[in-house]
Amino acid sequence: xxxxxxxxxxxxxxxxxxxxxxxxxxxxxxxxxxxxxxxxxxxxxxxxxxxxxxxxxxxxxxxxxxxxxxxxxxxxxxxxxxxxxxxxxxxxxxxxxxxxxxxxxxxxxxxxxxxxxxxxxxxxxxxxxxxxxxxxxxxxxxxxxxxxxxxxxxxxxxxxxxxxxxxxxxxxxxxxxxxxxxxxxxxxxxxxxxxxxxxxxxxxxxxxxxx
Amino acid sequence: xxxxxxxxxxxxxxxxxxxxxxxxxxxxxxxxxxxxxxxxxxxxxxxxxxxxxxxxxxxxxxxxxxxxxxxxxxxxxxxxxxxxxxxxxxxxxxxxxxxxxxxxxxxxxxxxxxxxxxxxxxxxxxxxxxxxxxxxxxxxxxxxxxxxxxxxxxxxxxxxxxxxxxxxxxxxxxxxxxxxxxxxxxxxxxxxxxxxxxxxxxxxxxxxxxxxxxxxxxxxxxxxxxxxxxxxxxxxxxxxxxxxxxxxxxxxxxxxxxxxxxxxxxxxxxxxxxxxxxxxxxxxxxxxxxxxxxxxxxxxxxxxxxxxxxxxxxxxxxxxxxxxxxxxxxxxxxxxxxxxxxxxxxxxxxxxxxxxxxxxxxxxxxxxxxxxxxxxxxxxxxxxxxxxxxxxxxxxxxxxxxxxxxxxxxxxxxxxxxxxxxxxxxxxxxxxxxxxxxxxx
Numbered sequence: 196x197x198x199x200x201x202x203x204x205x206x207x208x209x210x211x212x213x214x215x216x217x218x219x220x221x222x223x224x225x226x227x228x229x230x231x232x233x234x235x236x237x238x239x240x241x242x243x244x245x246x247x248x249x250x251x252x253x254x255x256x257x258x259x260x261x262x263x264x265x266x267x268x269x270x271x272x273x274x275x276x277x278x279x280x281x282x283x284x285x286x287x288x289x290x291x292x293x294x295x296x297x298x299x300x301x302x303x304x305x306x307x308x309x310x311x312x313x314x315x316x317x318x319x320x321x322x323x324x325x326x327x328x329x330x331x332x333x334x335x336x337x338x339x340x341x342x343x344x345x346x347x348x349x350x351x352x353x354x355x356x357x358x359x360x361x362x363x364x365x366x367x368x369x370x371x372x373x374x375x376x377x378x379x380x381x382x383x384x385x386x387x388x389x390x391x392x393x394x395x396x397x398x399x400x401x402x403x404x405x406x
Numbered sequence: 407x408x409x410x411x412x413x414x415x416x417x418x419x420x421x422x423x424x425x426x427x428x429x430x431x432x433x434x435x436x437x438x439x440x441x442x443x444x445x446x447x448x449x450x451x452x453x454x455x456x457x458x459x460x461x462x463x464x465x466x467x468x469x470x471x472x473x474x475x476x477x478x479x480x481x482x483x484x485x486x487x488x489x490x491x492x493x494x495x496x497x498x499x500x501x502x503x504x505x506x507x508x509x510x511x512x513x514x515x516x517x518x519x520x521x522x523x524x525x526x527x528x529x530x531x532x533x534x535x536x537x538x539x540x541x542x543x544x545x546x547x548x549x550x551x552x553x554x555x556x557x558x559x560x561x562x563x564x565x566x567x568x569x570x571x572x573x574x575x576x577x578x579x580x581x582x583x584x585x586x587x588x589x590x591x592x593x594x595x596x597x598x599x600x601x602x603x604x605x606x607x608x609x610x611x612x613x614x615x616x617x618x619x620x621x622x623x624x625x626x627x628x629x630x631x632x633x634x635x636x637x638x639x640x641x642x643x644x645x646x647x648x649x650x651x652x653x654x655x656x657x658x659x660x661x662x663x664x665x666x667x668x669x670x671x672x673x674x675x676x677x678x679x680x681x682x683x684x685x686x687x688x689x690x691x692x693x694x695x696x697x698x699x700x701x702x703x704x705x706x707x708x709x710x711x712x713x714x715x716x717x718x719x720x721x722x723x724x725x726x727x728x729x730x731x732x733x734x735x736x737x738x739x740x741x742x743x744x745x746x747x748x749x750x751x752x753x754x755x756x757x758x759x760x761x762x763x764x765x766x767x768x769x770x771x772x773x774x775x776x777x778x779x780x781x782x783x784x785x786x787x788x789x790x791x792x793x794x795x796x797x798x799x800x801x802x803x804x805x806x807x808x809x810x811x812x813x814x815x816x817x818x819x820x821x822x823x824x825x826x827x828x829x830x831x832x833x834x835x836x837x838x839x840x841x842x843x844x845x846x847x
Contacts (some may be wrong), residue, residue, distance in 0.1 A: 224451050231458045238462065239830060242469045246834040249476075253837035257736055257780045260748045260842060276751075295736060296753040297835070304813055304831040306785075400842060 243305040244352045248393040262399045281325040285380040300372040320372035324349040344399035353388040460790040468788040468830040471725030483516035483840030485545035488777040490514040497610040497650035507635045510714035515776040519765040529701030532822035537671035537731040546665040548595045557656025562631040588621025599711035601664035610650045615712040666710035732756035734783035785833040793825035
């Protein structure tokens with residue numbers, strides 16, 4: 196009886212089971228390849244996003260160079276490109292500064308983009324949240340010079356998850372840095388994005404210092 | 407019962423009779439197909455993992471190299487003039503250059519960006535890439551200024567250091583076992599052919615070129631005997647003429663070393679110290695048999711002497727397979743009559759020729775110069791070792807993406823042709839904190 200069964204070859208069940216095992220193994224290998232490629236891409240995006248955040252931290256420090264006063268005029272933030280938004284206590288999208296060639300939108304390589312001509316290339320976007328830690332002393336008329344103001348700057352760099360489609364807004368093309376896109380003022384849409392946060396403090400430079 | 411045992415023995419006999427030739431051929435053929443399928447799958451999987459591992463290496467190389475570059479750029483201008491030719495605190499005449507100063511010291515600047523006209527290898531030329539070079543000046547070997555004893559007006563000039571000072575204690579000078587060990591310790595900071603900065607008690611700065619150091623109870627730094635640049639004592643005729651110089655015996659001045667750090671993308675295959683690195687070139691997985699190590703370039707960090715020559719043995723590879731290095735700047739403009747206040751900030755992107763008007767070699771236009779730099783926009787590109795792509799991504803020269811050639815992929819064939827290696831590019835703006843308060847023109 197045993198010998199007869201063996202002489203009949205494999206049954207369809209045995210064949211299907213062996214094919215299933217082979218398919219599962221093959222699928223596992225392919226899935227691991229996909230994971231490896233996606234992990235590499237995520238590592239690249241994370242490193243670029245970190246550089247973008249650091250660049251913003253340093254640009255805000257440079258922006259504080261303009262946190263000065265004009266002759267006969269009290270110290271002001273009006274000269275700055277972005278720090279003058281310090282009264283805005285929520286996350287906001289900083290404007291592109293043509294003179295600094297720097298703004299919220301960045302290419303996949305971390306190159307700052309001009310939104311008027313290069314918006315569709317945006318892959319990373321930046322929001323800021325600013326708060327005064329110590330007010331500038333020049334707001335006091337009795338203080339002739341200033342240089343003690345400190346602002347805390349929070350930087351949020353985000354880029355869309357792979358399985359999320361960024362919808363077009365007012366622009367004709369989908370753009371991660373469109374005003375309607377992003378994690379939102381209270382992080383309410385954060386699940387659609389990868390996000391990193393950086394925090395730095397920016398100090399008003401002492402007036403008239405030369406080294 | 408006996409018949410049953412006989413049937414069983416016959417069945418057992420058939421089982422041990424082995425496979426027929428047809429069964430064997432079918433089994434071998436089936437096994438061959440399965441083996442081929444598994445082999446191809448394994449080969450393809452291995453190729454993908456190898457390529458991704460190399461891209462991972464490129465990513466790590468770009469991040470590690472960029473962080474090293476970033477830290478050095480951030481430190482530029484530390485305990486050194488940002489522009490010796492225009493510094494109002496400088497004592498001496500590098501502009502008149504008489505007698506001749508050491509070549510680089512004569513135009514010492516915290517940040518110098520050089521845009522060469524020729525690429526270091528034909529591979530980069532074929533891809534329209536000519537990497538920039540950057541030379542940074544600052545006290546990189548130490549964070550201290552060392553108080554001096556008397557300065558001896560001899561030929562060569564010798565500057566004695568105080569032994570009972572916090573910087574000497576931090577250096578561990580007293581605990582070094584012998585004068586030669588103390589000299590060796592001092593030379594780790596004040597190395598021969600480096601630049602020495604001396605700030606006298608009046609706040610004026612002079613610079614010299616280090617010849618040697620000595621240990622013992624009266625440690626000293628000796629400047630080069632050629633007297634270039636001339637060391638100025640306040641009481642000398644030159645000091646009277648310039649209205650500056652080391653007063654009296656020169657005691658209680660402060661000295662520190664100035665290092666010149668240069669980053670460049672260059673071919674290191676002729677550097678004997680790195681010969682083992684190039685001993686086993688890799689053949690590109692999808693290339694036409696060409697080794698993808700041919701024409702390779704690296705991000706190299708080296709130290710220069712006061713004449714601008716590379717100090718022997720100082721060059722080190724920071725990132726392998728670097729293919730591009732580019733710099734832009736942000737600068738401050740100062741409005742005259744406004745109390746030396748920064749009036750505005752402007753930016754020039756990487757690879758623009760306009761960078762040289764601010765960060766290039768002198769002369770600079772009026773109202774411009776390296777002392778007014780505020781931010782360096784640095785960009786570094788590292789390629790994967792293997793060329794694993796057969797086509798390029800069109801860039802600005804090909805009517806494609808508005809980015810420079812070679813930032814996504816780089817062709818390793820003749821004139822930038824296939825095969826292509828993938829490239830990791832990182833870019834960031836780096837604030838020059840040591841220059842933030844400089845407003846003199």
